[in-house]
Amino acid sequence: MLVLGIESSCDETGVAIYDTDKGLIAHTLYTQVELHAQYGGVVPELASRDHIRKLTPLILQTLEEANIERTELDGIAYTAGPGLIGALLAGSSVARSLAYALKIPAVGVHHMEGHLLAPMLEDNQPDFPFICLLVSGGHSMLIRVDGIGEYKLLGDTLDDAAGEAFDKTAKLLELGYPGGPNVSNLALKGNAERYKFPRPMVDRPGLDMSFSGLKTYTLNTWQAAIKEDDASEQTKADICRAFELAVADTLTIKCKRALEQENLNRLVVAGGVSANREIRSKLDALMKKRKGEVFYPRLEFCTDNGAMIAYAGAQRLLAGQSNDLNFAATPRWSL
Ligand code: KG4
């Protein structure tokens, strides 16, 4: 089965073709990062317009790279939510029109299911069941995964998502958008001994998380440095280091707790924040100590992409699921 996947929930236009026999055969991505950087965050209307501009050329390019005709497609998967409604509608409209014209099924994929299954695009795939730490710009979740579509939410963030905390910290320190990679790169030059940030909610039982306090901690630390006439690049780097270590430690403690609670030793980490070097290194160490296994998507499939949507959609179609062509998009949608 050849499935075309389309992702357009936020600021990346991603298109891919997944072959259920051969695996991923082509994928293309257009990022709007430069467009939004000047505003310090994603401008929804500009995002929708850019998706409209890029979708058709990217679909044609992906078909060409895969060396297949559009009539050979067996199904179309599109991100139906959660996300920015205009951006979602751009992708969903193109996807459903194409499905209608080609008389093939269309399936609306949950964006977070796409992220969660992204490690399945690698040669070394995790077996079920596993614990998934899903950390992106909009979500921080711990999920028990027993199979495709069998998801049990174990813990969630009570306020900011991990990626959102990175982005807000970057904004406070004027490091630009997107925040995660910028904070992480500056943290490399930081002194880990200078500041110690709290590890939120680790002394309370349970798997829920909270990251908004860390952002406030960043603000207070930075303002104190300004008052003391120490608002230097080095201070920024030291704050980034302390912030990143606090997030990485907190996520690691929560993952350990989830694995113990569910009596599992297989961890999957996905979503934009799973690209983070420090978080990967701490989780690698945890799983090595536990003699367990940890799986990540390749770096380019940590952040938004069409390949994960093509994969998740292909699994749904293989299971005989598809959506009525009236199913456009839903900006809020729980997994
Ligand atoms: O999954 P994603 O591309 O989009 C959403 O579904 O939200 O995740 C984007 C988020 C942003 O908050 C971005 O700052 C964060 O992932 N991110 C990172 C890194 N790369 C991306 N956060 C920390 N370290 C990184 N290296």
Ligand code: ZN
């Ligand atoms: Zn995402």
